[in-house]
Amino acid sequence: MTSATSAFPLDAAFFERSALEVAADLVGVGLEVAGVGGVIVETEAYLPDDPASHSFGGQSLRNRSMFGPPGVAYVYRSYGIHWCLNFVCLPASAVLIRALAPQSGIDTMRRRRGGVADRLLCSGPGRLCQALAIDGTSDGLPLTTAPFRLTSHGEQIPLLVGPRIGITKAADLPWRFGLQGSLFLSRRF
Numbered sequence: 001m002t003s004a005t006s007a008f009p010l011d012a013a014f015f016e017r018s019a020l021e022v023a024a025d026l027v028g029v030g031l032e033v034a035g036v037g038g039v040i041v042e043t044e045a046y047l048p049d050d051p052a053s054h055s056f057g058g059q060s061l062r063n064r065s066m067f068g069p070p071g072v073a074y075v076y077r078s079y080g081i082h083w084c085l086n087f088v089c090l091p092a093s094a095v096l097i098r099a100l101a102p103q104s105g106i107d108t109m110r111r112r113r114g115g116v117a118d119r120l121l122c123s124g125p126g127r128l129c130q131a132l133a134i135d136g137t138s139d140g141l142p143l144t145t146a147p148f149r150l151t152s153h154g155e156q157i158p159l160l161v162g163p164r165i166g167i168t169k170a171a172d173l174p175w176r177f178g179l180q181g182s183l184f185l186s187r188r189f
Helices: 019-026 106-112 125-132
Strands: 030-033 036-046 073-078 082-088 094-104 148-152 159-162 176-179
Touching: 019 036, 019 094, 019 176, 030 094, 036 125, 073 125, 082 125, 094 106, 094 125, 094 176, 106 125
Parallel strands: none
Antiparallel strands: 030 036, 030 148, 036 094, 036 176, 073 082, 082 094, 159 176
């Protein structure tokens, strides 16, 4: 995604809002980790009173980053297999980053992902984390400093909105957001 306007970095104040607002506004934002990344094309929101949220049952060792300040990474392992990257918003709420359109460090992503098709490099939370080399050591890190780099062009993005996927509780809530027309979504809306 390109724009005639300059990109500007996101600050911690961007995350001091409802995860629903942040999830929608993150679509179209650039995300790089140590110079490797692309444009966020799919997100999901999780709120404190949401039975599908990791914070729903209260704070634990696993989810403690969700209860920290806005603008930090919450990284967890899903089903003991895949890492998942979330951005903490208001306390006990977060946005799952589901997919990126790769733009920088594509050769590095290909190597990390074993040479899969470019469309599948970051299409899904586990694939995205593997391509960006995100693991548990990223949990709790601020999103506003290295290795993270988040930038926006401030432009309106044509959004798709639908129910979240891969969950059983509160699966009908329309809290999944995607970039209309993107080939890099984890699953069609």
